[in-house]
Amino acid sequence: MILTTHGLAGAAAVSFFPEQPWLAITAAFASHFLLDALPHWDYSIQCLKKDVNDPTHEGLVVNPLSLIDLLKISIDFTCGIILALMLLPIFPVAMSVWLILAGALAGMLPDFLQFIYFKFKPRWVKPFQRLHDFAHTRIRIKYRPIVGITLQVLLVLAAGLVVYYS
Numbered sequence: 001m002i003l004t005t006h007g008l009a010g011a012a013a014v015s016f017f018p019e020q021p022w023l024a025i026t027a028a029f030a031s032h033f034l035l036d037a038l039p040h041w042d043y044s045i046q047c048l049k050k051d052v053n054d055p056t057h058e059g060l061v062v063n064p065l066s067l068i069d070l071l072k073i074s075i076d077f078t079c080g081i082i083l084a085l086m087l088l089p090i091f092p093v094a095m096s097v098w099l100i101l102a103g104a105l106a107g108m109l110p111d112f113l114q115f116i117y118f119k120f121k122p123r124w125v126k127p128f129q130r131l132h133d134f135a136h137t138r139i140r141i142k143y144r145p146i147v148g149i150t151l152q153v154l155l156v157l158a159a160g161l162v163v164y165y166s
Helices: 003-014 021-036 065-086 097-120 123-135 145-165
Strands: 048-051 054-060
Touching: 003 021, 003 065, 003 097, 003 145, 021 097, 021 123, 065 097, 097 123
Parallel strands: none
Antiparallel strands: 048 054
8 A cells, every 4th residue: 555545544544533542643643554454556665675585574775766765755745645635625513634744644654663673673563564465465466557546546535434424
């Protein structure tokens, strides 16, 4: 799943708990794992490297492709934030811009924790990485971007309808 979709789902999730910010942000964080459990498409990250001694372990390496990866991720992240804020007029209650922004960020947070884990391997991130691995589907639509992107657009539209009609 791409960051834009996770950000929009996180922004939608906070709308269920507008008066309880911590519960709203927790729901946004949890939405990431629910979406990752669905078969989905995502763009490739070229700076990921498999460990030949442990094929289940990936790491991040800095190489010339890292700049392209950084650009893709930055655009994806920015689109997620901008589109989440554009949902503001359809929220049924007067939602705080800060809560919507926090929901979008919380929806994307597990992927950033995954980055930290791949790059630095801190122990405190390992439980999140295990949860991420457990929740993540093994079914990928890797080589069918049109189908994968279409499914994510439909998910985003569904999230928007849920917010609008809640």
